Amino acid sequence: MVHGAASLPVALVSILLPTVFMATQTIDSAEDYVRALQGVIGNHSCTAKYKVAPDLYGTLTSFDTTKYKQAQYLDGRGTNFSSGGTAVAWFSDRLSLESFLNSEDSGCCGPNIASVGTCLCRIAQSVGVSTVWIDWPGFPMLDFEYLVTKASFNNRTSYGRVTHGRPLNLIQPTWQNLLAIYNQTFSSVFGNGSGDWEVPSCGPTAAVIDTLSNSIGQTGWDSLLARYPLQFAQLGCTKLGCENLSPAKLQSTFPPQALCEQAAVVRAYLAAFLDANPMFDGTGVSGAAQQPEFIVVPNKHIGANSTSAFYFRIMDGRPLLCAKNSTAGL
Numbered sequence: 001m002v003h004g005a006a007s008l009p010v011a012l013v014s015i016l017l018p019t020v021f022m023a024t025q026t027i028d029s030a031e032d033y034v035r036a037l038q039g040v041i042g043n044h045s046c047t048a049k050y051k052v053a054p055d056l057y058g059t060l061t062s063f064d065t066t067k068y069k070q071a072q073y074l075d076g077r078g079t080n081f082s083s084g085g086t087a088v089a090w091f092s093d094r095l096s097l098e099s100f101l102n103s104e105d106s107g108c109c110g111p112n113i114a115s116v117g118t119c120l121c122r123i124a125q126s127v128g129v130s131t132v133w134i135d136w137p138g139f140p141m142l143d144f145e146y147l148v149t150k151a152s153f154n155n156r157t158s159y160g161r162v163t164h165g166r167p168l169n170l171i172q173p174t175w176q177n178l179l180a181i182y183n184q185t186f187s188s189v190f191g192n193g194s195g196d197w198e199v200p201s202c203g204p205t206a207a208v209i210d211t212l213s214n215s216i217g218q219t220g221w222d223s224l225l226a227r228y229p230l231q232f233a234q235l236g237c238t239k240l241g242c243e244n245l246s247p248a249k250l251q252s253t254f255p256p257q258a259l260c261e262q263a264a265v266v267r268a269y270l271a272a273f274l275d276a277n278p279m280f281d282g283t284g285v286s287g288a289a290q291q292p293e294f295i296v297v298p299n300k301h302i303g304a305n306s307t308s309a310f311y312f313r314i315m316d317g318r319p320l321l322c323a324k325n326s327t328a329g330l
Contacts, residue, residue: 030148040109050101052094071145082246087185091294170294175213175282202260211263221278228264245272
């Protein structure tokens with residue numbers, strides 16, 4: 001989706017010094033944010049300043065161009081849990097959205113940002129992706145969209161219909177919050193079960209919650225591997241994670257109650273299907289600034305019902321290489 005650049009109204013303030021200041025623009029809707037971001041890209045200046053409404057959030061997604069013309073899911077990996085799908089999508093809050101508009105160092109304004117590609121690099125780096133050419137299974141040719149939407153931060157899931165009057169719900173991914181809603185994802189991942197294997201309705205036990213809550217990042221993951229070597233080995237999990245774990249593999253290896261009673265099984269499920277990789281620390285914040293993180297559960301199908309701040313096409317299978325702190329882009 002490509003939209004034309006917006007011509008944004010400004011208010012000039014005259015003062016004694018021969019300097020002209022731009023009044024702060026208030027962004028209240030996803031559509032306003034789309035126009036503002038398109039306006040700053042290639043504008044060669046960060047003089048305009050923007051304030052984004054606290055209920056606006058954004059996510060970078062992708063889709064397979066051999067099959068679709070626009071993003072299909074909030075997270076482009078989709079929901080095929082046997083082939084790299086995920087039950088969550090990660091969102092950035094208004095602080096990040098404002099940075100993309102206002103910051104020459106980490107955003108999309110200023111003389112170093114001449115294209116959507118360089119803006120994409122900045123946004124990708126802000127969410128921890130250093131090279132925007134991700135070899136996800138089943139996605140031989142990726143295009144990218146940055147989606148902006150209104151959402152409500154209430155630590156609830158977003159099952160059911162989402163409308164203007166009923167926006168997405170956001171969860172801060174602490175151990176407590178993630179484990180509180182984790183069993184709501186079972187039906188999405190396992191469907192109706194298989195044979196005698198019935199989808200459980202229980203949640204993790206207090207002992208499991210305590211064990212995982214004290215498992216912080218890679219060190220915590222490694223500690224769990226050492227503590228439960230047999231269970232992790234049965235699921236094919238390694239120091240790098242559980243990349244090849246499928247719902248069928250888990251069902252054929254452990255009974256349903258293990259998803260509530262065995263810490264290793266719960267942790268493997270979170271890693272494989274809820275994007276809680278070995279570095280996940282369960283604090284709900286990230287980076288040196290300790291900014292809050294947000295997820296949406298489930299990874300909802302969106303089709304054409306999205307507000308795209310930009311659409312970037314990777315041409316001819318070439319990667320968009322985003323070197324750290326670099327402005328290089330395709």
